[in-house]
Amino acid sequence: MPELTTLPSSLLPIGIAVIGCGRISGAHLAAVAALPKQVRLVAAVDADLAAARVAAKPLGALALSSLEEALALPEVEAVLIATPNALHAQQCLAALRAGRHVLVEKPVAETGEQAAGLAREAEARGLVLAAGHTFRHNAAVRHIVDNRERFGRLRSLEVSSCVKWDGPQAPWWAERKPEEGLILSLFAPHALDFVQLVMGDDDPVRVHAEAARHQPGWQGEDEAMILMAYPGRRMASVHISYNQPSVLDRKVLHFDKGVLEIEHGEILSWNGEVLITPPEGVLVDPRAMGGRTLGHYFSDQLAEFVRAVHGQPHRCPTGHDAARLIALIDRVKASARTNSAADAIDPPPPA
Numbered sequence: 001m002p003e004l005t006t007l008p009s010s011l012l013p014i015g016i017a018v019i020g021c022g023r024i025s026g027a028h029l030a031a032v033a034a035l036p037k038q039v040r041l042v043a044a045v046d047a048d049l050a051a052a053r054v055a056a057k058p059l060g061a062l063a064l065s066s067l068e069e070a071l072a073l074p075e076v077e078a079v080l081i082a083t084p085n086a087l088h089a090q091q092c093l094a095a096l097r098a099g100r101h102v103l104v105e106k107p108v109a110e111t112g113e114q115a116a117g118l119a120r121e122a123e124a125r126g127l128v129l130a131a132g133h134t135f136r137h138n139a140a141v142r143h144i145v146d147n148r149e150r151f152g153r154l155r156s157l158e159v160s161s162c163v164k165w166d167g168p169q170a171p172w173w174a175e176r177k178p179e180e181g182l183i184l185s186l187f188a189p190h191a192l193d194f195v196q197l198v199m200g201d202d203d204p205v206r207v208h209a210e211a212a213r214h215q216p217g218w219q220g221e222d223e224a225m226i227l228m229a230y231p232g233r234r235m236a237s238v239h240i241s242y243n244q245p246s247v248l249d250r251k252v253l254h255f256d257k258g259v260l261e262i263e264h265g266e267i268l269s270w271n272g273e274v275l276i277t278p279p280e281g282v283l284v285d286p287r288a289m290g291g292r293t294l295g296h297y298f299s300d301q302l303a304e305f306v307r308a309v310h311g312q313p314h315r316c317p318t319g320h321d322a323a324r325l326i327a328l329i330d331r332v333k334a335s336a337r338t339n340s341a342a343d344a345i346d347p348p349p350p351a
């Protein structure tokens with residue numbers, strides 16, 4: 001057994017700090033705990049030190065109250081940023097400038113310009129900037145990516161991702177201004193990441209979005225439909241909602257040889273024949289909120305990030321690829337504001 005210090009760095013766990021110990025941090029911390037050979041938690045960081053302590057304790061890590069304190073620790077080689085959206089760009093930049101790899105929750109930044117700047121910074125420093133597009137890390141999506149040629153030529157693609165959030169899930173959801181976007185910033189990144197993954201290197205030539213606000217507890221839009229035209233006469237539509245109590249998560253891809261469908265995020269079928277099913281226990285009650293277990297997404301995502309840090313082939317959207325998605329979200333938000341602000345988003349929703 002070689003001494004730890006003589007092991008190649010790719011065999012040592014990466015020292016990581018989780019920044020932001022709120023709702024989603026539990027999934028990230030469970031992923032860290034599940035991958036002890038790949039990562040070790042050096043510090044849990046939250047502006048609320050009590051929250052950092054709760055997160056740090058089970059993994060024997062330090063509890064800190066600022067990103068800067070974590071970046072001062074040489075053992076921190078990478079940071080996982082899970083703070084409110086408005087902080088992502090500045091925290092990513094600080095971490096990259098301090099020479100750390102970054103896995104940041106979606107969206108990478110609030111604007112395409114910020115995201116492109118981060119991608120340039122990461123590239124110039126030879127660091128990984130990876131976006132947490134969690135839901136690409138599943139067997140059904142991977143099967144499509146890996147077997148893309150078998151299905152023929154893609155004509156069109158429909159994504160429906162409709163859930164029920166009964167008001168703000170964190171205080172900052174309510175504070176977001178309509179022009180900053182609510183569902184288009186918080187939820188659209190998942191659906192649009194799938195579209196971009198399937199469409200490859202192409203960005204849409206045209207984007208049209210309509211959005212509406214139905215709930216009074218926030219200012220931004222909570223329902224949206226997006227229609228995109230891609231090069232090669234391909235089209236994609238996305239319907240996202242925070243207003244649907246019977247959860248609907250469906251992706252339908254129309255190829256010249258047939259139809260691929262992903263139902264409940266997990267079950268892949270080709271012309272009605274089931275190709276991929278999830279492990280037992282993942283789909284508990286998929287039409288209910290919280291009716292799917294999601295832990296495997298976060299551990300698979302973290303494992304892919306570690307591969308990226310080691311310079312190995314990986315499945316994380318990184319750098320300029322991650323920034324492309326934020327540029328697309330800029331276009332979607334602009335279209336929604338132009339089309340829908342005056343009569344569907346800004347006025348108070350009906351009582």
Ligand SMILES: NC(=O)c1ccc[n+]([C@@H]2O[C@H](COP(=O)([O-])OP(=O)(O)OC[C@H]3O[C@@H](n4cnc5c(N)ncnc54)[C@H](O)[C@@H]3O)[C@@H](O)[C@H]2O)c1
Nearest residue numbers: 020021022023024046047048082083084085105106134170
């Ligand atoms: N991938 C997914 O499926 C998924 C799901 C939920 C949320 N998210 C993303 O994760 C991020 C966090 O969302 P959440 O729901 O956990 O929010 P949250 O508000 O519950 O948690 C954010 C935490 O960050 C802390 N914080 C605030 N400012 C800080 C600072 N300057 N330094 C350190 N910590 C600070 C807060 O105290 C809070 O504990 C968001 O960007 C959201 O879009 C992703």
